[in-house]
Amino acid sequence: MIEPSAYCVAALLALAALSVSMARFGLVRALIYAASGLVCLALLGIGIASLGAGVSQMRLPLGLPWIGVNFRLDSLAAAFLVLIGLGGAGANLYAIGYGRHEPDPGRIVPFIPAFLASMTLVVLADDAFTFLFAWELMSLSSWALVMAHHREEGNARAAFVYLIMAVFSGLTLLLALGMLAGPSGGFTFAAIRAAHVPPATVAMVFVLATIGAGSKAGLVPLHVWLPLAHPAAPSHASALMSGVMTKVAIYGFIRIVFDLTGPPTWWSAAIILLLGGITAVMGVLHALMERDLKRLLAYSTVENIGIIFIGIGLAMAFQSNGFMAGAVLALTAALFHALNHTVFKSLLFFGAGAVLHGTGTRDMGRLGGLINRMKWTQFAMLAGCVAISALPPLNGFVSEWMTFQAILLRPEMPQWGLKIMIPVDGALLALTATLAAACFVRMHGITFLGRARGEAARTAHETDACSIAAMLIFAALCVLLGLLPGFVIDGLAPVTVSLLGGHMPTQLGDRWLSLVPVSASRSSYNGLLVFLFITASTLIVVFLVHRFASSAKRRSAAWDCGFPDPRPETQYTAESFEQPIRRVFGSLVFQTREVVDMPSPGDMRPARITRFAHDLVWEGLYLPLAAYVGSTADRMNVLQFLTIRRYLGFVFVALVLLLLGLALWQ
């Protein structure tokens, strides 16, 4: 199945090249989006078909002459090909409508197929050179999408931070793969797998891969670029970056840690568990404090990456102790959550884009009451919000339920680090799930419910049919994946077989399609049946109420305890909604402070309440680092104004030192 996927990549690259000159024609633009959407559908089909179809390889005589460009499609690559195909197809369908209103399409249209092609190449790559080349291509094409609206305030800075972090991530991955390839330079993945790497090198590679893939995925504290860059891109590109690109980063991590290097050690599992837990809670707390819709979603991506990394960390912990049933369950949960996140985060970014298009703002403080003017968007977004809040019977719940089951599976860990980290991660995961529910009640309630807070919301209009179709399809997927998780779990079985040598019990043969992670006596969950119960009991309630209760209804002014105020400013705002949670958690995590300035009676100035919050990661890590780089650069500045004699002297000294080093090395 490798040839068709290579053709798909070629088709996407051709579309990118074509759209450089043709993007300004509206019809052509729609056709390009439609074509690349179809190619993505083909990728999705190829991914599904090759999940259980074994390995296929391909070598192209390009790139470095002694390696060539190697492609390989195995079950892990196929699973992520499904994500790319799904996310890409949805984003392109959405873009057919959404891209119509684009003021400067030449800055966007060519990069979408290029971005999709580069992500596919990362997943297909089978040697270090191709992998890194595709990785950098992915960074560059997404950077161009972040810069698409370069005149808007803050976007240039976001792109700058993103570029620095992408370069950094590429550099660490280059070092990681270089160390794996060793001095002999076996750059193909097959050679790396076969090579015997000493444990110290594996440890270094693990740290470098965590930094490299983690910064692309958005692992705290390497996440700082993500909430800046993802919202800056146009909404369909944001959906691709959040929904798909972060998963490609996770693919890179899984490929290096589970496939290229040997079985993980327990301390590396403990590090990933720690980072995953912190990422999840920090991400959702940041999201709760955010009033920009797209930034909120970007922070929620950080949270979900944390949940996925908790699953991966559990798999590593169980594998390092030889407990394969647990490792399989945890890894399946992580991959399932990656799929779920692709679905609902794409949906939510589509919705945020629709709101931005319909109202012209992403500031929740100026929205409200959109339920009446954007019915379809609101409906689809509601499904996305319920799914991402991990509420049954939708899909987000299933993967988090499986992660909890993995946590419960085996308390007898021999290492103290894991004995403490696994239950603590359980607590952090529970905290994350409920805070996410709070965050999305706030987002949905403030944006779509209540009364309009400004002119933008009062005159909002519904978005176009293609965008609505994309949103509704993804909302339906949220429901389907939640009701029939067995298909996904059985589909992921070849992945866990190839990485861990085992798979979860086959789900589809089970009675009523219920989900059984290990054995039925331990636990089982049947989303379909729960959904049927809820439907049936709702019908009973509706029947009884309509049969026996009064059906009289009257519209009147809101009651509001007798003091209704017609001004929409008296509603709860995003800030006031989050205030109790900010007070409980924020004082620790963000060092928040509220200063109330109440003028004394007779004083005519207005009363003020000022909120102070600190991003401790940014202020504690990045600003000092930037300051240090700046001051070093200032000091090095003298080097720019030397005479030619001194430069020649430096060259000579450098040469001598290098030769000396070489002599000592040998």
Add this chain to the structure above:
Amino acid sequence: MSEAASPWLLLAQLCQMTIVMALAPLLTGLVRKVKARLQRRVGPPLVQPYLDLRRLMLKEVVLAENASWLFRIMPYLILSITWVAAALVPTFATGLMFSWSGDLIVIAGLLGAARFAQALAGLDVGTSFGGIGSSREVMFASLAEPAIIMIILCVALIAGSTQLSTIADHMANGEVGLRVSLALALVGLIIVALAENARIPVDNPATHLELTMVHEAMVLEYSGRHLAMIDLAAFLKLLLYVSLIGCIFFPFGIAQSGSGPEFYLLGLLIYLMKLGVCGVLLGVLEMSIAKMRVFRVPNFLGGAFMLGLLGVLLLYVSRGM
């Protein structure tokens, strides 16, 4: 999965669904009556909640002018989701026909879904009271739900399952004995139950004093049959928590899977007794403590969370704790 489905199990399952719905208002009536007697009042009759529900059902609904479709369907959803959750908790018997379709985490998730619906409905009309109620409710939930998940993990580690029927069977067989972690979990669960059901000391179910209310503020705009459904869901939730505490920590007398109908009858009688005892205890508890300030509640709930986490950590350190 459970053993082969038999008509008895299906019948018992249907019985359970009917019983929880029918008994829920009675439990609340009992608590009110106990509180009234302790205050030296005669108090409303035990069946007053039924009469209230009937009165509300027969009244017309007054909707705010800008209330959306969401506002109107949420009461149905809240009631049916809470009902399903309550039907999944073993009351008088374990191993009912559909008890395997969801475990404890699913029950916590369903309650979370009902709360999600209620918090959204609170924001729909766009009044300040709805907002204050929703905001405080999700703040309480952000601590209460992790606490309940921790308690679930704690109990599940002891019983080796998150399946409530299996847990109840395991606990009823008496091999468990007294454990520190179980005691911590029980205290934690009681705290969570008080908070989740909007009881004193977290919230006052009888108040309409604006600044103190949480649950009542959220449902302030509801009237008529909508309010009746939300009230009934609240009654069901109280019954659910009482059944939960009963079947995990005091599972004696519960009919185990595979036993005959006479055990089901016995189980039912013992379940009624448990409800009565819990109702009286809750009334006494509510009379003997004062409501706390809103921002003291996070400490209270954080305590429950920490108790649960401590219990789980103890179990990870040693299975015997």
